[in-house]
Amino acid sequence: MLAQIASAMGVVVAGVFACALYYWLSDKLLSAALPVPEGDARKASANLNRRATIRPWLFLGPALLLLAVYLVYPVIATFILSFYDRSGGNFVGFANYRWAFFDAQFRQSIFNNILWLAVVPAACTFLGLVIAVLTDRIWWGNLAKSLIFMPMAISFVGASVIWKFIYEFRGGNETQIGLLNAIVRAIGGDPQVWISLPFWNNFFLMAILIWIQTGFAMVILSAALRGIPEETVEAAVIDGANGWQIFWKIMVPQIWGTIAVVWTTITILVLKVFDIVLTMTNGQWNTMVLANLMFDWMFRGGGDSGRSAVIALVIMAAVTPIMIWNIRQANRDMGDH
Template sequence: MAYQIFLAVAVMALGVLACAGYFWLSNKALDLVFPVGDDDVAIASRNLARRAVIRPWLFLGPAVILLAVYLIYPVVATFILSFYDRTGNQYVGLSNYTWAFSDREFRESIFNNILWLAVVPAACTFLGLVIAVLTDRIWWGNIAKSLVFMPMAISFVGASVIWKFIYDYRGEGETQIGILNAIIQFFGGDPQVWIAMPFWNNFFLMVILIWIQTGFAMVILSAALRGIPEETIEAAVIDGASGWQIFWKIMVPQIWGTIAVVWTTITILVLKVFDIVLTMTNGQWNSMVLANLMFNWMFRGGGDAGRSAAIAVIIMIAVMPIMIWNVRRARREVGGH
């Protein structure tokens, strides 16, 4: 263990030193190529302008290269692969896409993804907004915010394991260790296999993601609420507005842009949901989603590179409009219009 810790620290230290060395050497080389100590003012001015243009790319260059290698290339390769057979050798045209939209399991995955999209972003955003408003009104609000935000520090797999114990079911007559079934049994009800209920199990899985992401929504919306001018709130109070009216007619309209960003960010996450379903049900009992279906076709049963790539492309196409909308909105806000 000590050796592994030492190795990890050494790798991090070498990485930091390598980055510092790269930036120092690249800036030094730039200064040597375009010197400004020349007596000719015109040449010095031109070299300074060239430095200003090139220097940002010295910092951005490594990141751009990594993005090209690990993001752009895989996207292009996946798109091309979606037109080939299971081995990735024979061109089959649109056959993989034709199969996808005629496959029962794919349609089931689409339906489940739509369910997740309809429930999770709206629930996270609404609960985050409500909690942000309520915690700003109590003296122990920061403690409450910390508790709500805490699940964000847990991985999706870790959170799924926690909720697996909550939903746990033991056979009839056995003591129920799952919190939910233990409560139901205490009040005389019948324990249920919650995650094995077709259709309804999707909602039980959604609760996990809502539990995790509500903290994110709360933090962002709480910051937005603090940016609302106090004068508008005070004027509404003087005019006799109720707390409900202040919330819906004063607060929400002024942070609507932030609400939209939070909602779209969680929507993108939901479209890619994978870990929770894999850990809780493995896609059984009609709980399959697109990411898990893609994983199954790629890595199970011998694998099918073409079909899994087609599903990956469909997921990407579904995510892109929301990402484009987010980017355009961010640009408008930065530009001030």
């Protein structure tokens, strides 16, 4: 075990050293290949120019290589694979797309994903905003924020265990050790097997993600709220607006941009939700979502890369508008600089 840690540490040191060596050596080599002679001013300036042309690519090289191999190429390859059969060998046209369109489980997944998209970003943003407003007004607000933010650090799998324990069901007259069923019994209801309750079980899974992500929304929105100029709020107070009006008519409109960012970030996360469904139900009892269905088809019956690729493309299509919006936003920001 210690040997394994030592080897990991060795890799870190060696990796960092190799990286540093690459940048240092390539820089030296470039300078040596294109010398700047003292006497020959024309050659010196030509070589300096050549260096300036090549050097950015030396700096960018490793990053671009990683991006190309691990992101750009696979995206294109997945797109192409979606037109091929399960082994990726024979062209089948739109057969995989047609399959998806008529597949009940695929439609179930789309429906569930839409359900997640409708509930989770809205719930996180709303709760995050409310908690940000409340905690900004009390002296122990930062402590409260830390506690609510903490689930962000917990893995989806860890969170699933935590919540599975809350939803735990025990049959017959046994003591309910799951908090939810204990509460239900205490107020006189019948304990339920929450995660296999059709349709509603989706919401019990969503609760986990909401629990994790509300802190994120709260932190971002709290920073935005603090950025609101005092004067706008003071002016509203002088005009006789009450707290409710100030919140909805003065504060919220000024942070629309941030709300949009929070909403879209959580939307992307929701589209990729995988771990929670895998660990809670593995898609059983009608809880399947696209990312899990895709993973399932990757290995089901030896794997079907065509169908799997189609499902991945649907997720990709859903994030594309957000991607374009982000790129536009980034371009506009660069224009400002």
